[in-house]
Amino acid sequence: xxxxxxxxxxxxxxxxxxxxxxxxxxxxxxxxxxxxxxxxxxxxxxxxxxxxxxxxxxxxxxxxxxxxxxxxxxxxxxxxxxxxxxxxxxxxxxxxxxxxxxxxxxxxxxxxxxxxxxxx
Ligand SMILES: [Zn+2]
Numbered sequence: 001x002x003x004x005x006x007x008x009x010x011x012x013x014x015x016x017x018x019x020x021x022x023x024x025x026x027x028x029x030x031x032x033x034x035x036x037x038x039x040x041x042x043x044x045x046x047x048x049x050x051x052x053x054x055x056x057x058x059x060x061x062x063x064x065x066x067x068x069x070x071x072x073x074x075x076x077x078x079x080x081x082x083x084x085x086x087x088x089x090x091x092x093x094x095x096x097x098x099x100x101x102x103x104x105x106x107x108x109x110x111x112x113x114x115x116x117x118x119x120x
Pocket of ligand 1: 093094095096097098107108109110111112
């Protein structure tokens with residue numbers, strides 16, 4: 001399979017997400033305001049995707065809200081701290097061997113596509 005689940009989700013995202021990739025000019029407040037607006041739009045989209053996935057799970061699998069909260073707590077504690085964040089160690093690029101953030105989709109050193117965790 002050549003595309004990740006994240007690629008499939010982005011394929012059905014509204015056109016406004018594609019607009020986010022374009023640099024904006026003339027936006028009041030400058031680049032910082034545009035960045036905040038981009039982050040807010042991505043957060044709204046991510047929350048909607050999470051809500052859709054959770055509603056499907058509840059409908060089609062025998063899982064409860066309590067189990068979801070327990071799993072969230074487990075994931076939060078994987079880095080040793082219950083702080084609402086999950087620290088992730090850097091990954092190694094399979095092409096050039098440099099250490100790269102698991103949040104990147106491409107290696108910042110050689111440009112190779114990274115098969116990172118879609119939730120990183
Ligand atoms: Zn690389």
